[in-house]
Amino acid sequence: MSPGLTLVGQSGLTYFGRTTASISHELKNALAIIKENAGLLGDYLLMMEKGMPIDPARFKTVAGRIEDQITRADGIIKNLNRFAHSVDDPVKAIDLNETAGLLGVLSQREAAMRQIALQVIPQEGTLTVTTAPYLLLNLLGRCLSICLQHMGAGKTLSVRVAKEGDKACIVFDALDAAALASAGSFPGESESALLSAVGADCRLDGNQGRLIITLSNR
């Protein structure tokens, strides 16, 4: 196996592990809230059985919390399913808006932990590219992590899908160009191997504070 393929494989496994760990944490939180609030409902019932009056509004509030968390957990599992199926086809035509959207939901927690708001801006309509879906997601995930590492708390990172001539782009916007420049060598070996595997180029626009990934194989 070539060194490039080995790097792609290692990077892919790392990204898969990191992402599923983050998703499992989110699910655990949702389940913990459901369990605690279900327990609280049980406590209310015990109190009522002992003749203590409980305001029905309290039941409504707690039941509402449980419903919210079930909706949250359902969304998390749907995203996990989409992520898992991204490895189904080594190469296929994909809508870049959907990939950016999935990247956004998978990365929300990572951004939130750094107190950075994450905003995904789709291209109007669909923007189809033929590429390796999972490897592209892996590349974009690495880029997003690097951007987050070099942004201050309280800022907003935009991930924008755009057309550039006959090419398709993903633009990471509102970066601190100076901080990103001090990040050392970007793209590193793994990012370079992924760029090559998905047929993409990347460039840093220091003046605009942007990292741009360009896909040529539309």
Added chain:
Amino acid sequence: MRVLLVDDESDLASALAERLDMRGIEADWVDSGQEALERAATVHYDLAVLDLKMPKIGGLELKARMQARYPHMKFIFLTGYGSEKDFETVANDSGEQCYLVKPVEIEDLIRLMNILTQDAGGRP
């Protein structure tokens, strides 16, 4: 016993606080490390239950800062991860295995609270 619950999942912290209150444990809750530091400056707590992963001030940092100011306080970590690495991090940092994996059984939490406060000579 008076405890402070700190978790960025406010629907978890508030429900847990209410359930502890029903069991005779005075429990307050906040949803950030900063709020925890502010609250602890005005209220005497015997013990704090901290989420390990929180934005800005995580559980381990919060514990270090609170312990420096309030050496009597005991700490229990809650973690959603449950990986070996997380357990080692908490155990190594605290010197004792005072963590629970979410979702927690409230009886387990109260048992651990009692053990820690009894060790400290506090009321069970």
